[in-house]
Amino acid sequence: MAIHDLENAFQQKIDNEIKIEPKDWMPDAYRKTNTRQISQHAHSEIVGMLPEGNWITRAPSLKRKAILIAKVQDEAGHGLYLYSAAETLGSSREQMIDELHSGKAKYSSIFNYPTLTWADMGAIGWLVDGAAILNQVMLCRTSYGPYARANVRICKEESFHQRQGFESLLVLSKGTKEQKEMCQDAINRWWWPSLMMFGPKDSESTNSDQSIKWKIKRKTNDELRRQFVNMIAEQVKLLGMTLPDPDLKYNNQTGQYDFGEINWDEFWNVVKGNGPCNEQRLQARRKAHEEGAWVREAAVAYAEKKQSRQPNEKTDAA
Ligand code: BYC
Secondary structure, eight states: OOHHHHHHHHHHHHHTTOOBOTTSOOOHHHHHHHHHHHHHHHHHHHHTHHHHHTTGGGOSSHHHHHHHHHHHHHHHHHHHHHHHHHHTTTOOHHHHHHHHHTTOSOOOGGGGSOOOSTHHHHHIIIIIHHHHHHHHHHHTTOSBHHHHHHHHHHHHHHHHHHHHHHHHHHHHHTSOHHHHHHHHHHHHHHHHHHHHTTOSOGGGOSSHHHHHHTTSOSSOHHHHHHHHHHHHHHHHHHHTOOOSOTTOEEETTTTEEEOOOOOHHHHHHIIIIISTTHHHHHHHHHHHHHHTHHHHHHHHHHHHHHHHHHHHHHHHHO
16 A cells, blocks of 8 residues: 555544554554553653552552552553553663663653652542543543553543542541641642643653644643643632642633642753652662562463473473
8 A cells, every 4th residue: 555545544543533443453653652651641640650650658548658669560560551552562671771770761750759757658549640641531531542552441540549548538537736737748749740641841852743633632731731720729618628739729710720820940951851759760770670580580481481481381282
């Protein structure tokens, strides 16, 4: 088929809401941008395990510890679904991991901030997972089939994550003076970085236009960010806490919340690798990868052994 016929057939599928599947023809740039986004999403999940994993040994009760362990395990699972989805586009897992470890590939800016108190676990669940869900609910309808299906599974678990975060903060918000202060302090520190998770404003977003045409993204960064502000500005009232933005105000005319300007210098600084924990996160990932080499080698050796044994097993069975 001539290239323009392939392009037309591809565009028709997109227009008719038919998912693009791994063996379908697709433009190189579509493959590239999906590989970029899905692998960055996968990296975010596994780097995102670090700030929370940091608190497993210090969780205040058995119940909270069990919830946190389950949540961190879930993030690892999300990473696996996403790396598998990215692999269907032709990149190997090793290549993607190398790009993360060398600093070439990005991951969400949010995970380069430190988790200073127990209340940060609640704030991450409520705000960070809350932001992630809005984005991922949209991505359940993304045009690339394996990515859409991975997001459906992720969202099921993510909504539990957000609720447990909110419930954990609710308990603190009804506690002692120190617990209330800890809760407010965590909200103050995580609010602005959570807004940055949605990416640069639309006028600065290099990938959005094309990704929306290809239905990889269904909403722009600013649309999702606004949706998030509207949702959280109401939920924070239930906690009896405030958001650290003097410009946050309900606008009767638009029916939405107006909010203050994000510190974009801080955002780009973190994205470029100079946030408070960038170096620490990458070092932890590299160390875990090196120390886990024996597990990968053992798995390969086992698979080879199993394969070489197969003919005998068949004979035995007969
Ligand atoms: N941080 O053109 P734009 C989670 C980059 S984890 C770092 O708007 P795009 C969880 C962007 O990559 C959830 N970099 O990009 C886990 C681009 O650079 P490149 C993570 C960012 O792709 C554990 C440049 O800036 N979710 O839930 O159209 C515990 C220009 O941006 C960021 C996902 O990854 C950022 N915040 O839109 C708890 C969702 N923002 O690549 C929770 C999947 C932008 O051209 N990803 N950049 O060099 C997406 O939906 C989109 O990639 C984004 C950005 C909305 C993030």
